[in-house]
Amino acid sequence: IKYRFYQKANKCAKEFQRLKSEHADVVLGEVKLGQVLTGMKGIPLLVTDTSKLDPEEGIRFKGYSIPELREKLPKINPDGEPIPEGLLYLMLIGEIPSQEDALNLSRDLATRAHVPQHTFDVIDAMPKTSKPMTQFSAAILSMATESTFQKAYRAGVNKKYFWDATYEDVMNLIARLPRIAAYIYRRQFFNSDHIEPNPRLDWAGNLAHMMGHDSEEVRRLFRLYMIIHADHEGGNVSAHTAHLVGSALSNPYYCYAAAMTGLAGPLHGLANQDVIFWIFEMIEELDTDTPTDEQVAEYCKHTLESGRVIPGYGHAVLRKTDPRFTAQQEFANKYIKDDKMVNLANQLYRVVPPILGSVGKIKNPWPNVDAYSGSLLYHYGIKEYTFYTVMFGVSRALGVLASLVNDRIYGMPIERPTSHPLSWFKEQAEGK
Numbered sequence: 001i002k003y004r005f006y007q008k009a010n011k012c013a014k015e016f017q018r019l020k021s022e023h024a025d026v027v028l029g030e031v032k033l034g035q036v037l038t039g040m041k042g043i044p045l046l047v048t049d050t051s052k053l054d055p056e057e058g059i060r061f062k063g064y065s066i067p068e069l070r071e072k073l074p075k076i077n078p079d080g081e082p083i084p085e086g087l088l089y090l091m092l093i094g095e096i097p098s099q100e101d102a103l104n105l106s107r108d109l110a111t112r113a114h115v116p117q118h119t120f121d122v123i124d125a126m127p128k129t130s131k132p133m134t135q136f137s138a139a140i141l142s143m144a145t146e147s148t149f150q151k152a153y154r155a156g157v158n159k160k161y162f163w164d165a166t167y168e169d170v171m172n173l174i175a176r177l178p179r180i181a182a183y184i185y186r187r188q189f190f191n192s193d194h195i196e197p198n199p200r201l202d203w204a205g206n207l208a209h210m211m212g213h214d215s216e217e218v219r220r221l222f223r224l225y226m227i228i229h230a231d232h233e234g235g236n237v238s239a240h241t242a243h244l245v246g247s248a249l250s251n252p253y254y255c256y257a258a259a260m261t262g263l264a265g266p267l268h269g270l271a272n273q274d275v276i277f278w279i280f281e282m283i284e285e286l287d288t289d290t291p292t293d294e295q296v297a298e299y300c301k302h303t304l305e306s307g308r309v310i311p312g313y314g315h316a317v318l319r320k321t322d323p324r325f326t327a328q329q330e331f332a333n334k335y336i337k338d339d340k341m342v343n344l345a346n347q348l349y350r351v352v353p354p355i356l357g358s359v360g361k362i363k364n365p366w367p368n369v370d371a372y373s374g375s376l377l378y379h380y381g382i383k384e385y386t387f388y389t390v391m392f393g394v395s396r397a398l399g400v401l402a403s404l405v406n407d408r409i410y411g412m413p414i415e416r417p418t419s420h421p422l423s424w425f426k427e428q429a430e431g432k
């Protein structure tokens with residue numbers, strides 16, 4: 001797989017270097033002050049080959065939409081969901097893998113999944129009151145002791161081979177994340193009654209197993225979850241953070257730990273769990289878990305009036321219902337009959353967009369991925385919602401770390417945009 005990756009990515013690396021040397025003066029567009037002041041939206045600043053986000057259509061991974069991936073990627077059970085290893089293969093190599101290729105990658109990850117003892121010690125040393133994402137980021141950082149890239153750099157390896165050591169770190173890190181996540185979960189919520197990995201299971205199935213939710217239904221959900229959260233092009237906070245930190249040639253463990261501290265923010269991955277937190281607040285406030293649409297609308301208005309966001313709704317790029325939301329809704333329609341949390345997610349989809357749309361300033365009133373995932377997890381018995389963002393973090397590694405290997409093989413330089421004091425922008429806008 002590494003050799004196939006090299007053959008494909010090396011061609012792109014040559015293209016990257018050629019464009020850099022032959023077309024450096026090409027103008028890509030103009031930058032408006034409004035873009036600078038609203039989080040650099042819409043400025044084409046990053047090269048990311050794993051996936052591309054269209055505001056209307058949603059995410060495509062190497063050109064494939066989520067419905068296409070669910071149809072074409074290899075599955076273990078013909079009527080189930082594809083295994084995420086197939087998506088990792090696609091993002092690395094650019095082709096839909098055969099069943100054998102996907103299973104080979106799955107086995108390769110299983111052989112790399114050993115977590116060093118000191119990482120468990122680091123987790124165990126933290127108070128149980130530490131947030132699961134704090135434990136997750138620290139655990140990832142602690143594995144930097146194992147970094148092949150760091151050792152290669154110190155040994156003076158030529159920079160044209162950096163990608164190889166990065167690939168090794170990336171695959172080891174992806175392989176170990178389910179074990180680390182499950183360890184944090186069992187420590188936090190099951191009194192450290194840990195469950196050993198089963199190397200015969202696929203990457204997502206093994207996570208379900210180690211968390212103690214060992215049914216085919218949960219494995220099917222986890223495979224879907226891990227695929228839809230895997231990547232969202234390069235500009236989102238976690239992906240951009242990993243890329244930025246990586247541009248200083250920090251090792252992949254540093255890069256991904258940094259990415260996870262970004263994912264832990266409420267405007268990004270924490271929304272995965274905040275949606276359920278907010279729904280429970282609503283249930284408590286309204287004193288019913290089957291509120292009317294009018295009651296839900298009142299509660300939404302109350303949230304907005306108190307200067308808070310409605311989690312799971314809105315997006316920095318998307319301008320339509322997120323296809324990751326739709327995929328989960330279809331999954332629920334197929335497998336779940338009359339569940340309170342799922343019903344609430346559907347009800348919110350009916351009630352929230354017109355309210356957000358009427359505010360005026362909100363560019364996208366539609367749901368994002370986080371508006372549904374918590375309800376599905378809750379339905380299948382994963383009720384510990386303060387953990388959900390860790391699952392997001394396990395999944396997001398697939399895309400973000402595949403991109404990091406690309407960054408290295410392309411020979412991307414250190415990232416260093418220019419900043420100015422506010423007065424400079426004022427001068428540009430209004431003159432002296």
Ligand code: AMX
Nearest residue numbers: 267268271309310311312313314315316361362363364368
């Ligand atoms: N509820 C209330 N207000 C919202 C809102 C929401 N769901 N979405 C946007 N707004 C507000 C913004 O806070 C901003 O207010 P301000 O002008 O007073 O600062 C205004 O609307 C304009 O924002 P925008 O241009 O439409 O969005 P953005 O690019 O600034 O922010 C996002 C995007 C996702 C952070 C925002 O929609 C949000 O906070 N949503 C709720 C949290 C959430 O679901 N995050 C998860 C996103 C997906 C992910 O990364 N997992």
